Amino acid sequence: MKKVLIMIGNIALYLGVFYALLYLLRSTYNYEATQNFAKFLDVNPAMFMVVLFTLITLVYLIIFRIKGWIWPQEDKNLFRAAGFRRLSASRVLLMIALGLAGSLFSIGLIVIDDIAKQFPSIPALVDDLIRGDSIWYVILGAGLIGPAFEEILFRGLIFRELRRVMPVYAALVLQAGAYAYFQPSAALSVISIGSGLIYGVLYLRTGSLWAPILVQNTAMSTIFLFKYIGFYEWFGRLGDIWLYIITALCLIALIGGSVYVWRTSGNGGIGEQANGSTKGGLTV
Template identity: 30%
Template sequence: MKCFKSFGLVILYILIHLVVMKSMEFTFYRSPLRDIAAFKGAVDNNPHLPLIATYAISLLIYIIITKPIKKKSILEYCRFNKISLRDTLTVIFIGLGGLIFNTSIINISFIDKAFPQFDALLSFNYEKSSVLIGILCAVIIGPLLEEFLFRGLIFNELREALPLIPAVLISAALYGVIFVDIPLMTFCFAAALLYTFVYLQTNSLAAVVVIDIVETLGVLVSRRMGIEKVISDIGDIYMIPVFVFSIAMIIGGCYYLWKNKHRESVYTSETSISQ
């Protein structure tokens, strides 16, 4: 019974987001509001406005329904806990690694040629709207919605019904399904595994949000400054080592989080035994 309830809630969370998304698509692109010149111009110049509305409304609904369903606020249930300075610096380091990864991967010629959708996605996410709208959507509301929905609500719900590994894999797969494109799905699946690992090591959704914000803000600023054009002609001989270095940064940061958690667990166990 508990398993059915958990899977039912996961489906509910996803349906809420899909319904809100489709409603906003209709409102911004097919409703009578499109006949208003000022409205049409604002949306055409800032295509992230429907996304901002979708993220904000979905998040508000999740905040409202979590309390009666889980008997906890969404912050409590998703464990949006304070993190130590050490963990904060570590997740910032991981976020910087993610920033370098995202920037370098699309500037390796054979990867860019094989998977142009990566650059197209980053271009849409960070360059198509005004700077303010872009920051609000891609750096603030977007990461908050994604982390509360996938790492907070969905993963925790699956964790109550399933062992750890299946819960991690299913929540990561659902995160990847956002994109119908297989390479993008694979990329997001891997990112979800990273985010969930950090979530488990820090026991705080705030740590994952910090990584997400560092990555997205860094990509937005770099693309707005035209860094892509500067490094696009550097060549694979330089970009490939940078790409490998970014992966090493991410793995090193994750290892440091794991090591610290392991050390704290051992210390707690030894203290309990001595008492």
């Protein structure tokens, strides 16, 4: 029971920090001294993500440091605790390939007319985030920092807490459900259940948070970059039959790549490495 209460308290703390800083950042619209800053963030929603998620991560770093001082057995380093461990070069390339497959799968959902009409929130989200003063703001916020923060929160922290008190498969499903719950629409929530399971599997079996971060960063960055350079229009001219085929093949590639990682990784994964001391980085 004590472990369960600690788990609930830690997750509540992580989410509480998120909502507190979200409220604080939104309150900048209410003060004359910060209105220019607020207007900049309003015009550039991706930069809102940069500021918010950077602030939250800094607070998480402080929280881990304080907890480490109070309870010496606890890890003082957020990034080590979350699982920023080395990936081999072959794994890095595989994650980038999975990210490209995820990008084309998502673009297929946007440019196929029947799907876009049934689930308008998917193209609407891309259109909303891509607006702003610079495509580089979009890639920085929505393509890099936003996805990386999602992985820190949902896989590195929440999944970590869940695994301490329940079987790993139950924790895997629950973290995917939590990830889906916080999406901005029902359609994205359904998709996020699947993607949350994939990200969780990659994290669990590679033993590194870099794995799902690389997949997310590659997918999200190329989704917005391809939109900016006009790739969507060219892709849409292939016709619905080819679009359905390519989108389905990309989904198969995502699932197949995850199964491959599951079957070719060692038995320990993140669970075995969690108690070891490893250095961060992308490649060995």
